Amino acid sequence: MSDMGLVIVGAAGRMGQTLIRTVHAMDGLRVAAAVERPGSSFLGRDAGELAGIGTINIAITDDPLAAFAKADGVLDFTSPDSSVEFAGYAAQAQIVHVIGTTGFAPEHEAKIRAAAHHATIVKSGNMSLGVNLLAVLVEKAARALEASDFDIEVLEMHHRHKVDAPSGTALLLGEAAARGREIALAEKSVRVRDGQTGPREEGTIGFATLRGGSVVGEHSVILAGSGERITLSHQAEDRGIFAHGAARSALWAHGRKPGLYSMLDVLGLN
Ligand SMILES: NC(=O)C1=CN([C@@H]2O[C@H](COP(=O)(O)OP(=O)(O)OC[C@H]3O[C@@H](n4cnc5c(N)ncnc54)[C@H](OP(=O)(O)O)[C@@H]3O)[C@@H](O)[C@H]2O)C=CC1
Ligand SMILES: O=C(O)C1=N[C@H](C(=O)O)C[C@H](O)C1
Numbered sequence: 081m082s083d084m085g086l087v088i089v090g091a092a093g094r095m096g097q098t099l100i101r102t103v104h105a106m107d108g109l110r111v112a113a114a115v116e117r118p119g120s121s122f123l124g125r126d127a128g129e130l131a132g133i134g135t136i137n138i139a140i141t142d143d144p145l146a147a148f149a150k151a152d153g154v155l156d157f158t159s160p161d162s163s164v165e166f167a168g169y170a171a172q173a174q175i176v177h178v179i180g181t182t183g184f185a186p187e188h189e190a191k192i193r194a195a196a197h198h199a200t201i202v203k204s205g206n207m208s209l210g211v212n213l214l215a216v217l218v219e220k221a222a223r224a225l226e227a228s229d230f231d232i233e234v235l236e237m238h239h240r241h242k243v244d245a246p247s248g249t250a251l252l253l254g255e256a257a258a259r260g261r262e263i264a265l266a267e268k269s270v271r272v273r274d275g276q277t278g279p280r281e282e283g284t285i286g287f288a289t290l291r292g293g294s295v296v297g298e299h300s301v302i303l304a305g306s307g308e309r310i311t312l313s314h315q316a317e318d319r320g321i322f323a324h325g326a327a328r329s330a331l332w333a334h335g336r337k338p339g340l341y342s343m344l345d346v347l348g349l350n
Contacts (some may be wrong), residue, residue, distance in 0.1 A: 086112055234287050
């Protein structure tokens with residue numbers, strides 16, 4: 081069988097460059113095209129040279145429709161509005177769309193669900209094996225420990241360039257805790273605390289966000305009881321873990337029927 085051809089959108093970004101290196105090195109996959117925005121200073125540059133692996137004869141283009149038409153799938157770590165647009169194109173082309181972008185509003189999520197009637201979409205706030213396994217552990221811990229005894233807080237730190245908060249991973253871990261507690265996260269999350277907050281409300285899930293320097297991604301879920309505390313955590317040391325998960329998702333999704341899947345489906349952890 082021929083290699084699966086993938087379009088990397090946002091090819092010049094931190095994840096885009098990591099994806100170019102990962103896909104180029106991986107058996108069964110090839111870089112079919114690399115896309116940046118119209119007007120980008122990277123247009124026309126060779127995607128391999130930009131990613132530090134030498135020429136791969138793929139010039140960065142601003143034409144996603146033409147790129148999607150000749151590919152089997154798309155790896156997308158861009159922005160919420162762009163990912164919604166790309167999901168529409170992936171639906172038209174009836175191909176695989178792996179979405180790693182974070183920071184979606186409910187309106188974006190609804191449009192992605194609609195696109196998944198025709199595209200095979202894998203979407204996750206964190207594509208690493210470690211974080212998805214952590215989510216399974218968090219769900220179990222939250223189920224085992226009563227809300228009256230243990231409070232749950234999610235703490236995250238990322239590099240100074242990150243534009244959304246809480247991180248997609250923090251929300252994914254919060255959702256896992258909420259599943260364990262059989263509550264709706266949207267009704268029980270406390271995303272900001274400032275000033276005279278009053279005491280902590282039992283059963284809520286709190287979020288705290290740190291930003292600075294070059295931190296790739298650190299997450300802790302703290303289950304705090306009286307006299308003891310459990311901390312489940314993950315440190316990402318290299319963006320390659322996310323790119324590897326995205327590439328693996330594309331291979332898993334290839335030939336599968338349209339729908340909206342998660343990394344838990346890909347990893348068989350669901
Ligand atoms: N799920 C996961 O495992 C992970 C998710 N992420 C998420 O991925 C996203 C990107 O992160 P990161 O790589 O650090 O960000 P960067 O800003 O470094 O990269 C994003 C790139 O996408 C480009 N882009 C945006 N919109 C378009 C468009 N319409 N067409 C073509 N190119 C576009 C940007 O161009 P421009 O600068 O011109 O806008 C930029 O080059 C974030 O949402 C982040 O949270 C990151 C790591 C792991
Ligand atoms: O923006 C990032 O860098 C990351 N974003 C994802 C998130 O929002 O959780 C995943 C990872 O932590 C890196």
